[in-house]
Amino acid sequence: MYNINTYIKTGRPEFDNLIPMVKAFLENGLLDVVIDGQNIRGYRSPDAKSIWIRDYSDMLRGVKYFEKDIKSTVQHFADTQSAGGRIFDYFTTFPEKLPCERENWTKYVRVPVEADVEFRFVKAAFLAWQATGDDSWLANLLPSLEKSLQYILNSPQRWNEELGLVKRPYTIDTWDFAYTAGRHKWLQFQIDDNTFWGIMHGDNSGYYEAFQIMSKLYLHIGNNIKSEQWHETAAALLQAMNQHCWNGLFYTHFVMDNPVNIDGVDQSQQLSLSNPMDINRGTASPAMAESIIAEYIKRKGTSGSFAEWFSIDPPFPDGAFGDEKLAKGTYVNGGIMPLVGGELAKAAFNNGFEEYGADILRRYYNMIAKKNETYLWYHPDGTPATVESGTSPDAEPTDGWGSTAMLYAFIEGLAGVEDKYYLFRKITLSPRWPAADVSKAEVRVLYEASGSYIKYEYELKNREILIKIESPGSEIEFHVLLPKRTEAASVLIDNKPAGFESKRIRNSLYVDFNAKISNLIDEKFVNIEIRIFGID
Numbered sequence: 001m002y003n004i005n006t007y008i009k010t011g012r013p014e015f016d017n018l019i020p021m022v023k024a025f026l027e028n029g030l031l032d033v034v035i036d037g038q039n040i041r042g043y044r045s046p047d048a049k050s051i052w053i054r055d056y057s058d059m060l061r062g063v064k065y066f067e068k069d070i071k072s073t074v075q076h077f078a079d080t081q082s083a084g085g086r087i088f089d090y091f092t093t094f095p096e097k098l099p100c101e102r103e104n105w106t107k108y109v110r111v112p113v114e115a116d117v118e119f120r121f122v123k124a125a126f127l128a129w130q131a132t133g134d135d136s137w138l139a140n141l142l143p144s145l146e147k148s149l150q151y152i153l154n155s156p157q158r159w160n161e162e163l164g165l166v167k168r169p170y171t172i173d174t175w176d177f178a179y180t181a182g183r184h185k186w187l188q189f190q191i192d193d194n195t196f197w198g199i200m201h202g203d204n205s206g207y208y209e210a211f212q213i214m215s216k217l218y219l220h221i222g223n224n225i226k227s228e229q230w231h232e233t234a235a236a237l238l239q240a241m242n243q244h245c246w247n248g249l250f251y252t253h254f255v256m257d258n259p260v261n262i263d264g265v266d267q268s269q270q271l272s273l274s275n276p277m278d279i280n281r282g283t284a285s286p287a288m289a290e291s292i293i294a295e296y297i298k299r300k301g302t303s304g305s306f307a308e309w310f311s312i313d314p315p316f317p318d319g320a321f322g323d324e325k326l327a328k329g330t331y332v333n334g335g336i337m338p339l340v341g342g343e344l345a346k347a348a349f350n351n352g353f354e355e356y357g358a359d360i361l362r363r364y365y366n367m368i369a370k371k372n373e374t375y376l377w378y379h380p381d382g383t384p385a386t387v388e389s390g391t392s393p394d395a396e397p398t399d400g401w402g403s404t405a406m407l408y409a410f411i412e413g414l415a416g417v418e419d420k421y422y423l424f425r426k427i428t429l430s431p432r433w434p435a436a437d438v439s440k441a442e443v444r445v446l447y448e449a450s451g452s453y454i455k456y457e458y459e460l461k462n463r464e465i466l467i468k469i470e471s472p473g474s475e476i477e478f479h480v481l482l483p484k485r486t487e488a489a490s491v492l493i494d495n496k497p498a499g500f501e502s503k504r505i506r507n508s509l510y511v512d513f514n515a516k517i518s519n520l521i522d523e524k525f526v527n528i529e530i531r532i533f534g535i536d
Contacts, residue, residue, distance in 0.1 A: 005065075005444065005446040005448065005453070006019060006065040006066065006411075006444060006445050006446050006448075007019055007020075007442075007443075007444055008410070008411075008415055008441065008442070008443050008444075009441065009442040009443075010433075010436075010438045010440065010441045010442075011440070012436075012438065013365075013369075014361070014362050014365040014366070014369075015361070015365075015410070015414075015436070015438070017365070017369070018361070018365055018406070018407065018410055019065075019407065019410075019411075021365075021368065021369075021372065021403070022062055022400075022403045022404060022406070022407045023062075023066050024372075024398075025374055025398040025399065025400050025403045026043055026059070026062065026063060026066065026067075026400045026403075026404070028396070028398035028400075029043045029044045029045070029046065029396070029398055029400040030042075030043055030044075031043065031044050031049070031050075031051055033051075033092075033093045034093075035076065035091070035093065035106055038072070038076070039072065040072045040073055040076050041067070041069040041072050041073065042056055042072075042073035043055070043056060043059050043063055043400050044400075045059075045376065045399070045400065045401050046375065046376050046395060046396035046397070046398060046399040046400070046401070047376055047385075047390070047392030047395060047396075048090075048092075048096060048392060049092060049094040049096060050090045050091065050092035050094065050096060050107075051073055051090055051091055051092065052089055052090040053077055053087060053088070053089065053090065053117055053120050053121055053124060054089070054116065054117065054120050054174070055400075055401050056073055056120075056124060057120035057121070057123045057124035057127070058120075058339070058401060058404065058405065059400050059401055059404045060123075060124055060127040060128065060404075061127065061404055061405075061407070061408040062400070062403070062404030062407040062408065063400075063404070064127055064128075064130070064131040064447055064448070064449070065411075065445065065446060065447065065448060066448050067448055067449065068448050068449050069449070070127070070128045070131055070132065070449050071128050071132060071134065071137060071449075073124075074121070074124050074125050074128050074141070075137075075141070076091065077091075077121055077124075078121075078125075078141055078144040080108060081144055081147065081148065084151055084155075085118070085147035085148045085149075085150055085151030085152075086110060086117075086118075086148075086151055087110070087117045087118050087121045087148055088108045088109060088110050088117075089109050089110050089111050089114060089117055089176070090108075090109055091106065091107065091108045091109075092106075092107050093105070093106050093107075111176040111189045112189060112190050112191045113168060113169040113171055113176060113177065113178045113188070113189055113190070113191060113195075114168070114176050115152070115158050115166050115167065115168035115200070115203045116168075116174050116202065116203050116206055118148040118149060118151060118152050118207075118210070119149075119152075119203075119206035119207045119209065119210035120206065121145070121148050122145050122148065122149065122210040122213055122214065123206075123209065123210060123213065125138075125141055125145055126213045126216075126217065129141075129217075129422060130419060130421075130422040130423070130447075131422075131423075131447035131448075131449050131450060131452075132447070132449045132450050133422050133423040133450055133452070135220075135221075138217065138220075138221075139221060142217065142218075142221070145214065145217075146214070149207070149210060149211070149214065152166060152207065153233075157191060160199065163199065163240055163244055164236060164237065164240040165199050165204050165237065165240050165241060165244065165245075166199070166200075166203040166204050166207055167197055167198065167199055167203075167257075168197075168198070168199075168200055168203060169188075169191060169195045169196060169197060170195075170196040170197070170198055170254055170256065170260065171200065171254075172272070172311070172312055172316070172321065172332045172333060173200060173202055173253065173272040173273045173274050173311070173312060173332070174200070174202045174203070174273070174274055175332045176189060177189055177321060177322065178191075178195060178196070178321075179196055179260070179262075179320065179321055180194055180196075180322060181194075181196075181260070182322075184322055185322070186322050186323060187321065187322050187323055187391065188321075188322060196256065196257075196258070196260050197256075197257045197258075198254050198255050198256040198257050199244060199245060199254070199255040200253075200254055200255075200274070201241065201245040201251035201252065201253075201255075201272075201274055201275075201278060202251075202272070202273070202274025202277060202278065204237060204240075204241040204245065204283070205241065205274065205277060205278040205281040205282075205283040206277075206281060207237060208234050208237050208238050208241065208281060208282065208283050209281040209282060211230050211231075211233050211234035211237065212230070212231065212234045212282070214226075214227075214230040215227045215228070215229075215230040215231040215234065218230065220422075238283055241283055242283065242285075242288075246288065247268070248291075249291050249292075249295055250271055250275050250291065250292045250295050251272075251274070251275050251278055251284075251292075252268070253267065253270040253271070253272040253312065254267070254272075262316060262317065262320060263317065264316075264317035264320075265314055265315070265316050265317060265320075266314065269314060270312055270313065270314060271295060271296070271299065271310060271312065271313050272310075272311070272312045273310065273311050273312065273332075273337065273339070273340045273343075275292050275295075275296075276292065276293075276296075276340060276343035276344040276346070276347045277343050278292075279292060279293075279343075279347035279350075279351065280343055280346050280347055280350075286351060286505070289347060289350075289351040290351060290352070290353075290506065292347070293344070293347060293348055293351060293353050293356070296308050296344055297353075297356065299313060303380070304380065305329075305336060305380035305381075306336065306378070306380065306381060306382040307336050307341060307363065307378075308344075309336050309337050309338060309339075309340040309341035309344065309360075310334060310335075310336065310337075310340065311331070311332040311333065311334060311335050311336070311337050311340065311377065312332065312333065312334055313334060314328075314334070315328040315329060315333045315334025316328070316333055316334075320333075321333065323391055325389065325390060325391050326391065329379050329380045330379065330389060330390065331377055331385070331389075331390045331391060331392075332377070334380070335377035335378060335379065335380075335385070336377060336378040336379070336380060336382075337376065337377045337378075337402060338364060338374060338375075338376075338399065338402030338403065338405060338406055339376070339401050339402040339405045340405075341360050341363075341364055341402070341405070341406065342360075342364075342402060342403075342404070342405025342406040342407070342408055342409045343405055343408075343409070344357075344360060345357040345360040345361055345406065345409035345410075345413060346405075346408055346409040346412060346413045348360065348413075349409065349412075349413030349414060349416075349430075349432055349435075350413065351505065351506070352505040352506025352507060352508045353506070354414075354432045354434075354435030354481060354508055355435045355436075357409060357413055357414065357432075357435065358414060358432075358435045358436040360406075360409070361406060361409060361410055361414065361436075362436075364406050367382075368403075371397075373397035373398070374397065374398065374399045374402060374403050375395065375397055375399050375402075376395070376399045376401060376402060377390075384397070411445060413432070414432050414433070414435070414436060415431065415432075415441070415443045415445075416428070416429055416430030416431045416432055416479070417429060417443065417445045417454055417456075418430070420477075423447065423450060423452040424445075424447075424452050424453065424454045424471065424474050425473065425474060425475065426474070426475045426476075426477075427454060427474050427475070427476045427477070428476075428477045428479055429454075429456065429469075429476050429477070429478050429479065429480075430478075430479040430480065430481065430510075431443075431456070431458050431467070431480055431481065432481040433458055433460065433481070434460065434481055434482070434483045434484070435481060435508075439459065439460045439461065440458065440459045440460070441457070441458045442455075442456075442457050442458075443455065443456050443457075443458070452472070453471070453472075454469075454470075454471050454474060455469070455470040455471070456468060456469050456470070457525075460483065463531060463532055463533060463534075464529060464530065464531055464532065465480060465482075465528075465529075465530040465532065466527070466528070466529055466530075467480070467527075467528035467529075467530070468525035468526070468527055468528070469515075469517050469525060469526045469527075469528065470525055470526075471517045471518075471526075472518075473517065473518045474516070474517045474518075475514070475515075475516050475517075476514065476515050476516070476517055477512070477514055478511070478512060478513050478514065478515065478528070479503070479510050479511075479512050480510060480511050480512075480530060481508060481509075481510055482509045482510065482511060482530075482532060483532070485534055486509070486532040486533065486534055487502060487509065487532065487533060488500060488502055488511040488530055488531070488532055489531045489532060489533050490530075490531045491511065491513050491528070491529070491530050491531075492527075492528070492529040492530075492531075493513075493515050493526065493527070493528055494526055494527055495527070495529075498513050498515070499513060500512060500513040501513070511530055515528070
């Protein structure tokens, strides 16, 4: 039915169909544009016919498996970077708000209240390099990446020197309009004398990850001094973020410079969408990650919503941000977002909530399989987004942003294929199939742009886990989930005993060991055999 090089086969439709479905959603969001004679290929979010770096940088986690051209969009954002380092939010050659806008001009936009754009640019560049392995392109791009982050660190509108954290106007998490206490007639995208300032945790986790990416990239090209500098910058940001933004249960939605009271909502209880992203970007300790995930599970049982993938919970009062359409449970004001669900599932898989992660993937598949549709957001009762109920010019049923977040959780979380370097040369392989009651799986993950791939076959039978690996050459850290009430007795790699460690994460037991896989032409697989025994 589907001819794609990246696939997962388990005999279960909720897993086998997910990759081709997400690929089809992405194809509906493909935008090919020509600007200054250059062909640019990107992917749109479902609410506007434009290429946003924020959407694209997240969608690349799925796009990289299907698309050959994953550099042109990143390159265009670099080519249009300001002298000071600022990156545009988006560009388009299509009229956005019909019928009043009809011109097919080329348009670039930077929303002034946004503080997250530059870290997303760095992440997109890293993912494009990771899938292509183009070192020459990376070397040419590094000055733009460096300049974008220096802009954040040195701009008085982006950096709070006293706290050592990225700041922004009071928005709903990472979104692009600010609270004005009624001093602006509609959505406020500008910074002015009435701006309420503070710290949003998701900006800072994003820059923490970006700084660590820069450290990794400089180490790759042999600049150890720069690598260490960015590592130290990341460490300082992490310490400040966890000191000022953590409230004991989750990351506080917004740490205000001067507290603002909004009648009708307890702001201290607001759980906002970047919390699971913070986990996946590496700022939350295992105990903090467990606390965040537990909070989502708790609210799943008390919210009355069809899913706990809240943009923010509890939401703000109707119209508090300047548009009456932004009622409770609508769009980013308490709407339910697969984007959040995917991030939450990935965090769950990595932090001992594997069955919960698998449950999220099943629920998402059951929702989208009914009509082969997926939306950026849903009302708490499950009704999907519409143009009439939101503030965006579009509401297509082919959301690539949320669906690729689910794909990210599926491939890197449940199937457990995480590229820790580039071109699958260093991998963490964490098959977690027992959490989904899957005893047999075949997984192939390929970067379309380079042809680099990793393939494995997994089978759990009797007292053995059998894994066959096919790879042109990978250093693999195995982190294999064991079935409940079992322990590892031995590990064999091509029938030779290998050292291993047992590692417990909450109630889950893993067996950890390392192997270098370099398949020979006449030897298709490397065979891994994990012998297990039952315990009471």
